Amino acid sequence: MTASTADAAPPTPGPPTDTPHTPARAPAPTPSRLLALLRWKPLHWAALRLVALGVLLAAWQLVVVLEVWPRVLVPSPGEVWHQFILTSTTHDGVRGYGDHLLIEHLAVSLRRIGIGTGYAVLFGVPLGVAIGLLRPVAVVLEPAVTFLRTLPPLAYLSLLVIWFGIDESPKIWLLVIAALPPIAAATAAAVRGVPRDLLEAARALGARRWSTLGGVVLPSALPEILTGVRIAVGVAYTSVVAAETINGVPGIGGMIRDAQRYNQTSVVIVGIIAIGLSGIVLDALLRGAERLLVPWRGRA
Incomplete structure (x- = not known):
C-alpha cells in the first residue's frame, strides 16, 4: 500500500520571491582609515599649511588694524612685504640694505655657518670618538665639552673680540665653539652605545682595533653623529645674530642688528623670516643627506 499524502514530510520553505534585494552597506570610515587616506595625499597637508598661514596673516593684520601696539612696533604684513622688495632689489639708486641685497646678506651668514660647522665637525667627531672610547680622555675633556655646551654665545x-679683533675670525670662532659641543656629545654617546655583540663578532673574525673602529664603531654610530650635526647647525644658526653683532654687515644677523638700532621693525621681521625659511630648507637638505648616508636607519 502506498503512503498517504498526509504522512508525507512538509516541503522546506524557500526564500520569499517578492522580497526586494537590499544592497550591503559599506563600512563607515574609521579615524584610522581616514588618516591612512590622508597619508597618501600630500596636497591635503599642503592645503592645511596654507590655511594655517592664512589664519596667521589674518590675525597679524587684525592686530595692526585694532592698533593693539603702535605701528612702529608691529608693522602690517603689507609693510613687511614692501620692505622685503626694497631689501631684495635696487630702488632709486639704493641697493638693498647697507648696499647689499637680502640674498647677499643671507649668503654671507650661510657661508660663516658652513665654515664654523665644518670646523666643528672636523674636530668634534674625533673628540667625541676619543671621549667615547678612552676613559682618561673622557675624565679630562667631557666636563670641558659640557661647560662649553651650557655657555650662551654672548658670554664669550x-x-x-679681544683676542681676534672685529673681522671674520671672532665670528667663525664663535660659531665653531657653539657647534662643536653638540657634535662631540652626540658622537661620544653614539660610540658608547655601539652593541657589544657587534664588537665581539668583529674581534672573533680577526678584526684589529683600527679595523673595528672604521668598520663597526663609526658605521654603527653614524646616524647619531648626523643627528648631532643637525643639532649643531641649528645652534650655529641661532648664534649667527650674536656672531654678527660686531661688524656683521654684510650678514643677515648684522642687518637685523643694524635695523634694530634705527627702529626699522619691518627690516628686522624680514631678516627673521629669511633666517627661519632658510633654516627650514637647510634642515630639509640635511635630512635628505642623512637618508642617503644612512638608509638603514629605522629599518634595523
Missing part, C-alpha cells in the same frame, strides 16, 4: 663673544 667679547673675549673673542
